[in-house]
Amino acid sequence: MTDRDPECLFCRIAAGEIPSDRVHEDDDVIAFRDIAPRAPTHVLVIPRRHIADAHALTDDDAELLAKLFAVVRRVADAEGLERGYRVVTNVGPESGQTVFHLHLHLLGGRPMAWPPG
Numbered sequence: 001m002t003d004r005d006p007e008c009l010f011c012r013i014a015a016g017e018i019p020s021d022r023v024h025e026d027d028d029v030i031a032f033r034d035i036a037p038r039a040p041t042h043v044l045v046i047p048r049r050h051i052a053d054a055h056a057l058t059d060d061d062a063e064l065l066a067k068l069f070a071v072v073r074r075v076a077d078a079e080g081l082e083r084g085y086r087v088v089t090n091v092g093p094e095s096g097q098t099v100f101h102l103h104l105h106l107l108g109g110r111p112m113a114w115p116p117g
């Protein structure tokens with residue numbers, strides 16, 4: 001598997017070629033604020049490595065998946081989301097996925113409706 005897709009927006013953000021408002025970065029994971037926030041806190045947590053979506057994860061990615069959720073927890077704590085928050089990942093066009101690089105939406109700071117649209 002290639003680690004990077006030069007055409008991928010989020011690979012380019014991870015590489016620093018496109019600016020982003022980062023709230024976390026380490027060797028494997030970065031988190032940055034969504035450019036069109038749908039909640040007072042709307043952060044995208046992504047692996048640096050190019051993975052198209054959650055459906056493309058394999059057993060070998062178990063550690064990476066744990067790291068992604070550890071960053072979700074860290075950002076939620078930093079944002080003061082003790083009342084709760086939502087983690088969403090869209091998979092495929094029908095779900096509404098528009099950027100085909102795995103990302104967890106961390107949404108919080110307002111009440112959330114259920115079910116989502």
Ligand code: AMP
Binds near residue numbers: 020034037089
């Ligand atoms: P999805 O529709 O689940 O694929 O989510 C893609 C998200 O990326 C959307 O919420 C967009 O607002 C967000 N987005 C697109 N371009 C950028 C960007 N340059 N910086 C930050 N967020 C972005």
